[in-house]
Amino acid sequence: xxxxxxxxxxLGLVLLAAIxxxxxxxxxxxHDVSGALSALVRGAFGSYYAIxxxxxxxxxxxxxxxxxxxxxxxxxxxNIGAEGQLLMGAAAATALAVPLAGVPSLVAIPxxxxxxxxxxxxxxxxxxxxxxxxxxxxxxxxxxxNFVALYLTGWLVRGPLQEPTKxxxxxxxxxxxxxxxxxxxxxxxxxxxxxxxAVAVGAWxxxxxxxxxxxxxxxxxNAFAARSAGEVAVTRTVFAAFVMSGLLAGLGGAxxxxxxxxALYENFSPGYGYxxxxxxxxxxxxxxxxxxxxxxxxxxxAGANAMQRDAGVPSVVVSVVEALLILLIVAAxxxxxxxxxxxxxxx
Amino acid sequence: MLELADISHRFGAVQALQDASLVVRRGTVHALLGxxxxxxxxxxxxxxxxxxxxxxxxxxxGAPLRLASPSDxxxxxxxxxxxxxxxxxxxxxxENVALGGRGLFNPADAANHVQQVAAKAGLVLDPHAxxxxxxxxxxxxxxxxxxLARDVQLLILDEPTAVLAxxxxxxxxxxxxxxxxxxxxxxxxTHKLRDALAVADDVTVLHRGRTVLATRAADTTxxxxxxxxxGERAAQPQSHSLQSVAPGSTTAAPADAAPPTRGRxxxxxxxxxxxxRGVQRVREASLAVEAGTIVGIAAVEGAGQHELLRLxxxxxxxxxxxxxxxxxxxxxxxxxxxxxxxxxxxxxxNTALRGAGARRGRMPWRALRENTAGLxxxxxxxxxxxxxxxxxxxxxxxxxxxxxxxxxxxxxxLVVENPSRGxxxxxxxxxxxxxxxxRDAGTAVVVYSSDLDEVLLLADRVLVMHAGxxxxxxxxxxxIGRVMLGGxx
Numbered sequence: 001x002x003x004x005x006x007x008x009x010x011l012g013l014v015l016l017a018a019i020x021x022x023x024x025x026x027x028x029x030x031h032d033v034s035g036a037l038s039a040l041v042r043g044a045f046g047s048y049y050a051i052x053x054x055x056x057x058x059x060x061x062x063x064x065x066x067x068x069x070x071x072x073x074x075x076x077x078x079n080i081g082a083e084g085q086l087l088m089g090a091a092a093a094t095a096l097a098v099p100l101a102g103v104p105s106l107v108a109i110p111x112x113x114x115x116x117x118x119x120x121x122x123x124x125x126x127x128x129x130x131x132x133x134x135x136x137x138x139x140x141x142x143x144x145x146n147f148v149a150l151y152l153t154g155w156l157v158r159g160p161l162q163e164p165t166k167x168x169x170x171x172x173x174x175x176x177x178x179x180x181x182x183x184x185x186x187x188x189x190x191x192x193x194x195x196x197x198a199v200a201v202g203a204w205x206x207x208x209x210x211x212x213x214x215x216x217x218x219x220x221x222n223a224f225a226a227r228s229a230g231e232v233a234v235t236r237t238v239f240a241a242f243v244m245s246g247l248l249a250g251l252g253g254a255x256x257x258x259x260x261x262x263a264l265y266e267n268f269s270p271g272y273g274y275x276x277x278x279x280x281x282x283x284x285x286x287x288x289x290x291x292x293x294x295x296x297x298x299x300x301x302a303g304a305n306a307m308q309r310d311a312g313v314p315s316v317v318v319s320v321v322e323a324l325l326i327l328l329i330v331a332a333x334x335x336x337x338x339x340x341x342x343x344x345x346x347x
Numbered sequence: 348m349l350e351l352a353d354i355s356h357r358f359g360a361v362q363a364l365q366d367a368s369l370v371v372r373r374g375t376v377h378a379l380l381g382x383x384x385x386x387x388x389x390x391x392x393x394x395x396x397x398x399x400x401x402x403x404x405x406x407x408x409g410a411p412l413r414l415a416s417p418s419d420x421x422x423x424x425x426x427x428x429x430x431x432x433x434x435x436x437x438x439x440x441x442e443n444v445a446l447g448g449r450g451l452f453n454p455a456d457a458a459n460h461v462q463q464v465a466a467k468a469g470l471v472l473d474p475h476a477x478x479x480x481x482x483x484x485x486x487x488x489x490x491x492x493x494x495l496a497r498d499v500q501l502l503i504l505d506e507p508t509a510v511l512a513x514x515x516x517x518x519x520x521x522x523x524x525x526x527x528x529x530x531x532x533x534x535x536x537t538h539k540l541r542d543a544l545a546v547a548d549d550v551t552v553l554h555r556g557r558t559v560l561a562t563r564a565a566d567t568t569x570x571x572x573x574x575x576x577x578g579e580r581a582a583q584p585q586s587h588s589l590q591s592v593a594p595g596s597t598t599a600a601p602a603d604a605a606p607p608t609r610g611r612x613x614x615x616x617x618x619x620x621x622x623x624r625g626v627q628r629v630r631e632a633s634l635a636v637e638a639g640t641i642v643g644i645a646a647v648e649g650a651g652q653h654e655l656l657r658l659x660x661x662x663x664x665x666x667x668x669x670x671x672x673x674x675x676x677x678x679x680x681x682x683x684x685x686x687x688x689x690x691x692x693x694x695x696x697n698t699a700l701r702g703a704g705a706r707r708g709r710m711p712w713r714a715l716r717e718n719t720a721g722l723x724x725x726x727x728x729x730x731x732x733x734x735x736x737x738x739x740x741x742x743x744x745x746x747x748x749x750x751x752x753x754x755x756x757x758x759x760x761l762v763v764e765n766p767s768r769g770x771x772x773x774x775x776x777x778x779x780x781x782x783x784x785x786r787d788a789g790t791a792v793v794v795y796s797s798d799l800d801e802v803l804l805l806a807d808r809v810l811v812m813h814a815g816x817x818x819x820x821x822x823x824x825x826x827i828g829r830v831m832l833g834g835x836x
Contacts, residue, residue: 209709209710209712210708210709210710211703211706211707211708211709211710213710214696214699214703214706214710215703215704217692218689218692218696218700218703221689221690221691221692222685222688222689222690224685224686225685225686225687225688225689225700226689226700226703227662228662228678228680228686228687229678229680229686229687229688229700229701229749230700230701230702230703230704231661231662231702231703231704231705232703232704233704
């Protein structure tokens with residue numbers, strides 16, 4: 001209880017810091033601070049449509065990728081590759097859409113999602129194998145695989161997956177029958193948000209209450225002790241967690257494709273997989289916390305677009321703030337860790 | 348030469364030092380004694396510039412001294428060898444010694460310099476050897492040379508004999524004596540009374556941050572020092588641990604235990620083990636451990652005991668030969684922070700760690716929490732409760748917890764490595780008693796300790812390991828010591 005209160009307080013502080021940094025950046029670049037900030041808030045929460053069709057729509061891919069990052073980090077794996085895994089998930093779902101045209105949507109949609117998830121898992125599996133067989137640091141391999149996935153997507157939408165007229169570098173649009181159901185008429189809010197909440201709760205329950213989830217956490221906390229005292233098969237556990245992390249990111253890509261974009265194109269993801277690192281860290285790697293932080297970052301991204309549209313402030317300003325937030329969170333974690341250790345030492 | 352007066356320092360609520368004092372005379376070896384947590388290391392951190400005390404005075408060669416960092420201390424002529432070495436494993440001896448220097452690095456000059464310093468000090472050391480290829484004793488000599496290369500006149504050695512075999516330790520103490528005799532001084536931080544009395548001229552005893560005794564070694568006895576170290580409140584159970592630090596009074600293998608023999612529990616048949624690099628660590632070892640006995644393993648560092656224990660505990664698979672183990676084997680590794688505990692997890696999750704590899708389905712957290720609470724009571728672990736993080740416990744309580752966890756399900760066998768490493772008297776006594784209780788309850792116990800006295804104190808039967816081979820040695824301390832170093836028996 002005290003822990004979650006402290007986490008909430010930290011969240012508030014981070015939010016405050018974000019506003020301060022954003023204001024400073026706006027001032028420095030000569031923009032109208034209050035006008036820009038109010039555009040941002042309006043864009044994120046200003047209307048029913050903003051909430052359902054801008055903020056929550058962005059929360060979904062951030063949430064899936066954030067869960068992927070949390071799971072990996074919990075196991076002690078620094079998976080920076082959620083971006084690439086998400087792209088591969090979307091690409092696989094796109095590829096499956098062609099043969100599945102005409103199949104009843106109750107069968108076809110789950111197949112698209114499963115296909116996307118498996119593709120993400122396979123993409124993460126490459127980095128996992130490199131790590132466990134050859135000792136290649138996953139930080140490096142997953143970043144590199146992000147680039148491979150990005151350019152692979154670029155090739156796919158100009159080659160085998162390009163739309164029939166062969167004019168635009170994007171895939172054919174997904175038949176209506178294969179769209180994820182829209183939850184509220186007149187909005188873009190789709191069933192993916194429910195799936196994400198279910199996955200978050202499931203991930204939390206699995207980590208907290210099952211033996212295999214406990215093994216993942218134990219390996220993440222201290223792999224030596226897990227092996228020596230727990231007789232845990234560390235390699236197998238790390239591999240499974242890594243692949244599951246990719247699975248969640250891939251699922252996120254497939255959900256984004258079937259729920260929002262209905263097509264694959266080069267800039268399919270505006271860096272969801274990278275922002276997801278901040279989402280996960282700010283949630284202290286807790287799956288339920290990811291729901292909250294994904295909402296926060298979804299609002300920031302939605303607001304950034306509105307700010308660009310209404311106040312003429314480039315939306316990259318928000319990207320700068322997001323990056324600064326990651327640094328701030330990591331620093332704050334080290335700092336609070338040290339304070340907590342000192343407090344414990346004195347009791 | 349060095350005078351510390353009225354040094355006080357508190358860390359939060361813990362008064363680490365309270366008006367502590369220490370006077371080191373030139374040309375002497377000074378033993379600094381005390382239990383774990385008595386403040387020995389804290390006091391020496393003050394001398395070496397790692398800690399600025401909140402109050403007190405430091406006088407060095409007659410003048411007040413202010414130290415802001417270890418480099419200040421080295422410049423003044425004060426060097427320290429930490430218990431855990433601070434060497435770069437992938438570098439050579441010469442490179443490690445040169446690390447603290449300034450200016451350009453020239454390998455030939457650095458090697459020459461090391462050679463000169465070592466020769467002058469009478470220490471054998473190859474400047475070109477890589478640290479990770481050297482035995483512990485040579486690494487320690489490298490640490491000493493590192494200090495001497497900076498012209499130190501006062502050398503602080505933190506538990507220098509803890510990692511050494513008896514013969515190596517004797518050699519080191521002889522060197523310490525010679526170094527002091529030529530006009531330098533040595534402070535020896537130790538909890539081995541025998542070492543202290545054998546080599547020291549002066550003795551200072553700390554207890555709970557206070558200097559409780561400062562005397563000439565000739566004017567005191569082991570018993571008086573032990574009494575000072577444990578303070579006024581020495582209770583009954585400490586008599587055991589007193590023996591472990593006052594080995595003059597030990598006798599090998601208490602015969603009165605007369606454990607009931609219930610057949611072999613753990614058996615090794617011609618077991619050999621080679622590590623990843625193909626180095627044979629265990630050679631054709633055969634061993635049968637019976638229920639209700641404690642088998643003690645005596646060995647110097649790196650003799651293969653590390654692998655032997657893990658073969659017995661099922662943490663390693665033999666390259667050749669057979670290991671017969673019962674269904675339940677408890678294992679207490681020496682490095683509990685690394686190999687036994689999830690420091691950032693609550694205790695009940697640490698309880699759950701045992702057997703986690705084979706567990707299926709849901710975690711029975713409620714039951715695990717209750718078991719943990721019971722375990723804390725049964726093994727006298729001082730902790731706020733099952734939800735306390737392992738990190739917040741003291742070393743002794745962590746070790747009692749680990750031992751309790753491994754014994755909780757009444758394993759038929761228990762394998763223990765350095766059970767009292769880093770523990771104070773009380774905790775040592777409690778851990779040793781828990782091992783005896785397990786033996787008396789019929790568990791087959793195998794215990795290795797780098798402290799030979801502890802092996803002799805606990806074991807019903809002693810086996811010596813040397814260069815991967817096991818030898819059954821019937822005989823006294825001297826005979827065992829000879830075999831440990833490869834002598835005939």
